[in-house]
Amino acid sequence: MRFGFAVISAGMLTLVGGLSGCSEDTQTPVRDLPLIAASYIAEGNPETLREWGQVQLSGGALVLSDNVAPYDLNTPLFTDYAHKLRTIWMPQGTSASYQEGEVLDFPIGTVITKTFYYPVAGGADEAAVLRDTSSDFFQGSKLPLDNIRLIETRVLVRREAGWDAIPYRWNDDQTEASLNRIGGIIPLSLVDGNGEATAFDYVMPNVNECASCHASDSNSKALWPIGPKPRHLNRDFTYDDGARNQLVYLTNGGVLTGAPDDPSAAPKNASWGDIEASLDARARSYLDINCSHCHSPIGPADTSGLSLLPGATGAALGKCKVPIAAGAGTGNRRWGIHPGKPEQSILVYRLESDEADKMMPEIGRSTVHKEGVALVTDWVKSLAGDCS
């Protein structure tokens, strides 16, 4: 059997039955379109997200189609406090094979989606969204959209020639996500727990900018997924029918082969917020997912000589390393990491900045991830050694 979550909501059944999908408790009736089964589209750029049949609007929720698996990462990439709903789907009868240190080897036809959304702050300002990282809005196989604003959904599809990235932007009415290869700037305002609002530009990348992160081998320049590596996937997820380890779940669903029977034999990054994990493990996990797709010995930022992969050590990791072409990104500091001295470390400076020429990562955020900065700051503080 394949995925064990083929639970179809009542709303979905209604729709499949061809009846109208008005939800009863909203003022404006929302007429859902008929659901489309998940499929592989081998060529071209479909004009709407719906055509992929992976995630669709239904009954006031964004629902996952049959055999579309949601997943999460131990530590996610920071994107302006956006929440992310990630899914994987593979064509019937195909499966991915496990590769320990790499992205799973996915079959042709695999479709991965990532939907960026925020809880809305309510009130008059439609651009106001909550800076809330604590809540989990996804429920098993659907994302209820009460008080949620969908921003964009990015599709990665494994085609014959390799992975393609196809971005979709949700309209203001939240009724449709349309192809948007050119990206855009979406003005939003983050409201924190004290009700304080900070305006920022949410930058939706253009198609080329997808490659800024996903072309993680600067020689081939081919696109690759970043998240679905064993060390990021090796964690529990709460599915419709309960919590299970994601690697086990995919294996049991028949779409992953070759993973260790016992997930404790697979690599596992720490969750960056897991206070039970060591500071080192949490910080390295954070740097791995946020940085190592470029900062690796083969990534586009190998020009800097800095690697933030899990195994990197010493000067390659930035310890007492002089910058190469950081420009203003040095923040007038001399070393990548000055052990024990975050205030003298370029790494920390670049995470603390939200200016385009100074910040890292170079794209993908317009705000500072305060909690991430705090983690990396504590970690640098904890390191022993000195730079002459």
Added chain:
Amino acid sequence: MLCGSLKRAALAVLVPLTLAACSGAPERAQGQLRDLSLANTDYQTTLQEQLIDAKPGDVITIPAGVYALDRMITLNVDGVTIRGKGADKTILNWQNQKAGAEGLSVKANDFTLENLAIEDTTGDGLKVNGGTNIVIRGVRVEWTGGYKTENGAYGLYPVQTENVLIEDSVAIGASDAGIYVGQSKNIVVRNNRAEYNVAGIEIENSVNADVYGNTAINNTGGILVFNMPGLEQRGYGTRIYDNDVNENNTENFGHEGTPVASVPAGTGIIVNSNDDVEIFNNRVAGNNTANVIISSLFSAGYADDEQSESFDPYPEGIWVYGNTFSGGGESPDGLELKALKTMLFGPTGAFPDVLFDGHVDATKMVGGKLPDALRICVSDEGVDILNIDGPNANENPRVESEAYRCKLTPRAPVKLALAEKAGR
């Protein structure tokens, strides 16, 4: 010693209008920020779309006009030419940039950019990251508000590229290097003009570069050939010839921590930790610290610690000959160099044309001498070299020209089909 011990406040100095010497667009004096009130703000979407949809062999032409862009523009398709109507006619300005670390970011082979201007980017002007056969021709990159620390770092910035031609271009106001070729191979940089940058033209960790026919004026350092540690490729083999390298005396407005922040203002040509560099037939004048500096990264605060079993910080195989020097060395940058100059040559005297920091790799010596190919040679009588004895905290600085009167084997010219095709 050469290390920037100067504590500089952030500078916001406008370039004096009387020094305006360039090629600014019509109706704009140098140092005057580009006025975008009538600029076309819609075009960036058109351009980005064209670049996304480009096919190999496409020529994307940009009409004359001033275009305001607020995001980085990217190109990932091989074989594309982007062509404007002239460096003073087709003007892409990123003064109001909201996103992206560069103005134009290219990751592609067989790329040509020509006849346009890139202005006021938040970070680098043009970055070409990886790629073979890269041509940048007739491009002006400029920070129009004058030189200041807040300007973007690099003007024209190919890195990890192979077969690179940069010609007939202009770079003004970069807070790091105006024209910077990093970690690349087979390079020709010719007939360009670099002014009011921290580094005018910089070749870093690159192999086989010919730098000729350029004018580097009013930078902090005119032409730099550097090697940095921790990188895959060690640079060597640069010829710097037939350039005009004058009055590179602009205060160092770079960001501390960057390699160029350690370059003293008043540096004409500097070779730092690089090897096999031939400097000949240049006209080098009025660079207040020294017309030529040969140094090791030790002098820029580099310490031989954990980073570098593999890094060789010693400049070796450096040959200086046939240049026309005039003036220079009268007013070195930094208290230590000033004191040294006064001590050795008096308040009105000047450093000799060539300054060497004195770091020599004793482990490579045979019978107390470096093998010939590793020597520093300053061939011409009348061109003196001062060894400032860096390894011994400047205890015994001395003019020792005779020890450097030698010759090395001339390097072969860089063979670059792209440059021959252009018929120059």
